[in-house]
Amino acid sequence: MLKLIQIEAFFVEIGELTNFARRFFKELIKKPFEFNEFLKQCYNVGNRSFLLVGITAFIIGLVITLQTRPTLEEFGAESWMPSMVSISIVREIGPVIIALTFAGRIASGIGAELGSMRVTEQIDAMEVSGTNPFNFLVVTRVLATTFMLPILVIIGDGIALYGSYLVENLKGDVSFPLYFTKVFNALRFGDIIPATLKTYFFGFAIGLVGCFKGYHCDKGTVGVGLAANSAVVFSSMLLFIIDFIAVFVTDIFFEI
Amino acid sequence: MTLTQNIQERKALNFKKPIIEIKNLKKAFGNHIVLNGFNLLLFEGENLVIMGKSGSGKSVMIKCLVGLMEPDSGSVKIMDKDIATLDQVDLDELRTEIGFLFQGSALYDSMTVRENLEFPLRRHKHKFGKITDAKQLVTEVLESVGLAHTIDLMPAELSGGMQRRIALARALILKPKIILYDEPTSGLDPITAKEIIELMRRVQQQYKTSSLIITHDVDCARVVSERMILLIDGINYAEGTFDVLKKSKDAKVKAFFK
Numbered sequence: 001m002l003k004l005i006q007i008e009a010f011f012v013e014i015g016e017l018t019n020f021a022r023r024f025f026k027e028l029i030k031k032p033f034e035f036n037e038f039l040k041q042c043y044n045v046g047n048r049s050f051l052l053v054g055i056t057a058f059i060i061g062l063v064i065t066l067q068t069r070p071t072l073e074e075f076g077a078e079s080w081m082p083s084m085v086s087i088s089i090v091r092e093i094g095p096v097i098i099a100l101t102f103a104g105r106i107a108s109g110i111g112a113e114l115g116s117m118r119v120t121e122q123i124d125a126m127e128v129s130g131t132n133p134f135n136f137l138v139v140t141r142v143l144a145t146t147f148m149l150p151i152l153v154i155i156g157d158g159i160a161l162y163g164s165y166l167v168e169n170l171k172g173d174v175s176f177p178l179y180f181t182k183v184f185n186a187l188r189f190g191d192i193i194p195a196t197l198k199t200y201f202f203g204f205a206i207g208l209v210g211c212f213k214g215y216h217c218d219k220g221t222v223g224v225g226l227a228a229n230s231a232v233v234f235s236s237m238l239l240f241i242i243d244f245i246a247v248f249v250t251d252i253f254f255e256i
Numbered sequence: 257m258t259l260t261q262n263i264q265e266r267k268a269l270n271f272k273k274p275i276i277e278i279k280n281l282k283k284a285f286g287n288h289i290v291l292n293g294f295n296l297l298l299f300e301g302e303n304l305v306i307m308g309k310s311g312s313g314k315s316v317m318i319k320c321l322v323g324l325m326e327p328d329s330g331s332v333k334i335m336d337k338d339i340a341t342l343d344q345v346d347l348d349e350l351r352t353e354i355g356f357l358f359q360g361s362a363l364y365d366s367m368t369v370r371e372n373l374e375f376p377l378r379r380h381k382h383k384f385g386k387i388t389d390a391k392q393l394v395t396e397v398l399e400s401v402g403l404a405h406t407i408d409l410m411p412a413e414l415s416g417g418m419q420r421r422i423a424l425a426r427a428l429i430l431k432p433k434i435i436l437y438d439e440p441t442s443g444l445d446p447i448t449a450k451e452i453i454e455l456m457r458r459v460q461q462q463y464k465t466s467s468l469i470i471t472h473d474v475d476c477a478r479v480v481s482e483r484m485i486l487l488i489d490g491i492n493y494a495e496g497t498f499d500v501l502k503k504s505k506d507a508k509v510k511a512f513f514k
Contacts, residue, residue: 032379113366125362128322129376129430130348 013234020212024142027135034136041144049105049152056101057156060093061085061163069171078172082179083186085164090187091195094157096243099202102149103235107210110141111231114214115224123215138211145207150199194253198246202239209235272300274333275434275466276321281330282490283316290316291327292490298434303460303467305477305498307512308487314470315359317487318438321468322354323347335433352380355427355435355465359442361419363411369422370394370407373429380430393429400462401425401455417448421455428463435459437469441476453479474513486512 064085072078114137117123126133161183168174213231217223276298283291290313298304308314319325321332323339332339337350364372373394398404401421411419420440427435440456441449453476460467460480471477477484478498486494486501486509494501494509502513 117364120360120365121358121362122364124319124324125356125358125364125426126375127324128351128354128356129379129426130351131376131379132344132348 016216017209017212020215021208023134024138024208027132027139028143030132030135032135034140037136038140038143041140042148045106045141045144046148046152048109049102049148050155052101052105053098053152053156054159057094057098057160058163060097061089061160061165062167064088064093064160065164065167069167079182081168081172082164082174082182086161086183086186087191089160089164090157091191092243092247094160095153095195095199095202096239098153098156099149099199099206099239100236102145102152102203103206103239104232106145107206107213107231107235108228110145110207110210111213111217112224112228114138114141114211115217115227116221118215118217119220119224134215138215141211142204142207145210146200146203149203149206150196153199154196190250194246194250198242201242201246205238205242206235209238272302274298275300275335276468277331277333278317278321279331279333281317281320281332282328283313283320283325284328289490291320291330293330294487294490295492296485298466298468300466301464303469303480303482305469305471305481305484306487307472307474307477307484308470309472312487313490314487315438318436318468318470322351322356322436352376352430353433355424355430355432357420357424357427357435357437357440359439361411361416361423363419363423363426365411367410368407369398369403369409369411369414372411372422373397373426376426376430397425397429398422400428400459415448417444417451420444420448420452424452424455424459428459431463433465435465435467437467437471439471439473440469441471441473449473449476456480 065081068084069078069081072081072084114123117137123133123137126136161180165174165176165179168179169176210231213227213234217227219226274297276296278294278296281291281294281296282289294313294317296304296306296317306314306317316325320327321334334350335353337346339347339350342350363369364375367375374390377390377393394407395404398407401424403418403421403425406414406418406422411422414422424440437456441452444452456467456469457480459465467480469476469480481498484496484498484501485492488494488508494504494506501509504510
């Protein structure tokens, strides 16, 4: 019985999130567009995640190379290392891991921020002053995450590849130009474009879920904690669903 | 006294016209009935106090009044406009005529005092012309609440009483015709509460506003009210001046003045 109620609650939530997304697109075309707030949010979102994304990406690059190297050495295929690492990072590991890190940092932040604004009646105060709080708070934040995540992923991919190069340079004496020539030779548009496009969807999902949880927060300060927590859980789960769909569609159009 | 009698009596006395008119407002949450046919008339330039104990539906009523909550039935008219029939643009326009002082001040905590006050101004430029005038307006309204020196501070750097005064300044910045106060003295020490009450009186005289004050603070009601409504069991149970209600023999009314 309890499980049935939980399943029902899950689908109700999906429905509410869909409605929230529909409202986002409706409000997006409404004037005025809060451009200054959008820029401020882009700075907040990008700046707040940059260090975390950079460190995570660097470690991913190091670890993948360190762990793969012995196997490739066994087959005498170390020269394939840049191609293998670049394709795996650019296509899948980079976008997904960076998006997950971003979700942990940003979705929870947005959920908590909007949640506390809701419980302290700041959102009501905006509405009563004749301002559209959805336009000011939600549209700007969702757009900021949508546009900033792809940039962070591109930078993160670069840092991860640099980490990989450092391992190759220390263990295999590979020069910087040689390593990155091999990387760019291995990568095709079919690897870069779908991987970049899906990060826009990741960013959109993270911003939307964070805003949704915060905007509909209740139950006082306990609700703020719940909003932040469930924003991360829900957006992380959504990322994998979007990733699966993206890989599925890419498979049809680009024949991996 | 029924609502119709009330209107007729006011008209007979050549009193100013009603600026807010609530008729038969009903709101329930599940099986719990909060408002069960509440009626209210606020006349131009009047200070009306709504008193009720905690959980009696005062905040629900005020939220229905400004369109933050949808009533189950009944009508709310502000300046002759039925808010249920207004589209979002017209409702936002009407809201610029209403200042709202929230119970917890509700200052935007990511903005400075100046930004808090400029926020509604920037979104209603048409009402005040060029935004270059904003600085003057902000200074003027901050001076009227005696806090001009806090202009560049963050809300977290202010005391509870100061936050309440800044919130009042923000409510005043659009030069509203009506001000709604939701528990203006709650959570404040008695001295600060008196300062806020005094400020409310001064603001009313300076800006010539009509005020609807929701409170359970008897001192506040005594000082600021011209007329009072007691909200009990979801209806306007008793109505009159402070002195008249204080002398009432009804047990439920007497309980407020003990």
